[in-house]
Amino acid sequence: MNGRCQWGLMLGLVLLAAGCQSSHTSSLVDAYHDNDRFMSLWQRYNACRIASDFGRAHLELKQLSSAALLKEQDGFVLPLPTKLQRWVSAPANRQAVDVRAMAASCSLRAGQLALHEGQIDTARNLFSSVLTHHKDISPYYTLRAKRLLAELDRGVIVSLKTP
DSSP: OOHHHHHHHHHHHHHHHHHHHHHHHHHHHHHHHHHHHHHHHHHHHHHHHHOOSHHHHHHHHHHHHHHHHHHHHSOOOOOOOHHHHTTOOOOOOOOSSOHHHHHHHHHHHHHHHHHHTTOHHHHHHHHHHHHHHSTTTOHHHHHHHHHHHHHHHHTOOOOSOOO
16 A cells, blocks of 8 residues: 555544544433423422422423423334334333323322312313323323222312322
């Protein structure tokens, strides 16, 4: 190999190595922003959980619900022929906590606070929303919503205490 070819090869390797490093930095920045977004949602969830009035819990619930809706719409799309699509499943959720579960939990909490403040119809709507919007995440939330609705229908005052 002549000197010119060696320099070209060396320059190509340096550019390749630099490109790999910049891509790694980009993924670190993306991971940082994902963590920042998640921590913001986690703070909203905790604010809902410890809220003592319906207004505050409802405000946090709106934010969590819109984030959960965005997460559902942020689906995995891989253009494949129709015959192959049935053999491919969407990738699993990689987060340790499901935003939809946080929204369901906040809905139950907001419903309990609404009931405590005498807003029975609002409480009923929030409990029912868990059954319609969050039925596929965990049986815990749907069973709890059904129990709260049954107690509400029987006229029992639903306690703010959690089991």
